[in-house]
Amino acid sequence: MKSLGCTSRHVKYLLFFNLWLGLVFLSGFFHMNKNIVFWRSSAELVTSHIPCRAKTNVMFLKTHKTASSTILNIMFRFTEKHNLTIALPADQLVHLGYPQTFMTSFVEEFQTIGQNYNIMCNHLRFNYLEVQKVMAENTFYFSILRNPIFQLESSYTYYKDAAPAFRMSKDLNEYLASPMNYYHKGNYKENIYAKNNMWFDFGYDNNAQDNENYIQAVLEEIEQTFHLVLIADYFDESMILLKHTLCWDLDDVIYFKLNSRSNNTVQTLTPESKERIKVWCSLDWKLYLHFNQSFWKKIQETMGLEELEKEVNHLRARQKELMETCLSDQRPVEKAHIKDKALMPFQSGTANILSYNLNQDLDSMSLRACQKMVIPELQYMSYLYILQHPHKKRKQLGFPLFWNSL
Template sequence: MKSPACTSRHIKCLLIFSLSLGLIFLSGFFHMENRNHIALNRHKELLLPSMPCRAKTNVMFLKTHKTASSTVLNVMFRFAEKHNLTIALPAGRLFHLGYPETFLTDFVEDFDTIGQNYNIMCNHLRFNLAEVQKVMPANTFYFSILRNPISLLESSYVYYKDFVPAFRFSKDVNEYLASPMKYYQWAGGKWSMYARNIMWFDFGYDNNARDSERYVQAVLDEIEQNFHLVLIAEYFDESMILLKHALCWDLDDVVYFKLNSRSQDTIQTLTPESEERIKAWCSLDWQLYLHFNHTFWRTIERTIGLKVLEEEVNHLRMRQEELMQTCVSDQKAVGKDHIKNKALQPFQSGAANILGYNLRQDLDNRTLRTCQQMVMPELQYTSYLYTVQHPHKERKWPGLHWHLTNFQEKTQLPPPN
């Protein structure tokens, strides 16, 4: 028989043991609750991209050359029309916002009277942040698009063949790349930037600069600071979905038909040696592309995620196919000689055959209007919006006068005042 002291000590031990178990249980319970709370918060974070948000209406798109940027410009113009937004359009007879000169506010129509009350800026310009900020509001969203310099240079060669001396005096793109300094005169004329590091030039930097590691990194850091998003042309559908989320726009705001593309028979085949030479000759563009191709996918993983991206890309393509069936005869783009309505013929340049679209003839007025906007070439759309936004100004580009008037008469567009 145990002594009372031992029994008392045993009971005390049991109490301590039970209390310890209780504390351990409560600790585990609160830890589990805390873990569930964290998991819930993470779930909410994952849901953030699809939660209600307000569409951004102050947007600056740096339109780079030969990067599918004409298609993006069409997206921007359609959104501006849909929401009755003001656009910083080229002044007077300018096709672009002063390009290839570094951008100044003088290149914008009526800036001296409208001031900083523009919502959209998306025509070609050579980027100059200080001057752009005088035109666009403080809360403007800045984005641009890049393309692999290998395919970009080949495309530039064909498109600008008649304008760039380095291209004009070489037989084909491979001959040019075999000895580029034989043809390239970097100080000889304003068109030379198309022949080397054109994207670097469009962002406002010296396309002939020495590509030292320190210099390149400083430029990349500056671009990251100035731009909220940089898209990639090779992943255009993915880019549109990422842009949709970043701007809080609808799917129909970013659905598109490919514009300013060329026929396959005008593509010049690059040799493997030429492809490697482009990486060296356009080394600034190459490093620019590699860097932002990496940040592009990082941004997707950090925001919408690959699963949501895949789902929404599929939705985008389905909607695009639906609109193509609704709008376009034969559901495909056609060469310049087969575009029936010349008001819808895009500008033709160099050796390229720039494709366009024929709209179906059985469309009701509302559907016709939507389809017209989606296929309207860049120059015609710019000219039309200029007339609408500046009705008391002289028409832009008299050469387009007949086409624009004919286009308005045939397509139910509101006539200029």
């Protein structure tokens, strides 16, 4: 009897092995189809997986000129994928009241829906007392920072026409040589992009004195409120940490870079200017240094550098795969070469904001998914607004939309 039992078990193992080989063969077959590749599960790309439950109550503080538009697209796609509620700007607003300090009245139908929103991610000036009225009690809070040297350079180009301090100077080097000749505190609402803009976005006074006790108190307050602060200068590493922390799939954090600008609009800063930024934007500089350190500490605690490198490589391989599937140029193109005007991002200042051209031979399902990877934030926000508030007047953005027929 013992011998027969072993034989039976052997047959079962053999059947299971043959079934597994069949599945592997089918997986390879489907992998050959460009359109089906888009829908391949990210589980194939990451072998190590610790079961956990995805967080669906998430607040992202979208800071300025920090690659936050790319994260916004990630948040919008996740919202759609899981059919979540999202706190969208009321009426014809395109942001949640910025640069005013956030109030619940900036959210569409807050009085009706109340504290039932899953996602909040549009631009706002952070105000925890008001934000917590909108979001669920177990909401996960995160944001992103960027080295102020690159953040201010980007802001100068993008907000050249919006900030009086920038308009009056020839270039950023000239501005930084004597910023007080151009910057006036009385114009703080117009000049928020010109000094400590990230500090301002977190809800604090961007003109405050660089006082050690004050700075330490603010840093501690941010740490108590925000569960995670990412670093734009290490964007792929940030996406992997975000994936782990939120327990999302790899495809949830796959991205195509959005709202980037052409290289010919990037200013070359002198070494003196770079050092001056650290002084002029000292609040932002110390904010960045603090959370850059905590970022790498979280990496070590969560997965370690070896696992991080492995997963970053998986992310980049998957990104490359999707770019080959979705994009005809394999890269962003300048505004003059954007074929579909519905993919034209908002153009600001002297920046030439790039976008993408999609492949023409995609099936309808893949086309829809690829569109959502590259759609600019204003168009995507407007689309979600239609879905969530169909009885409301549509946002008047002034350029073509994908879903005008809805």
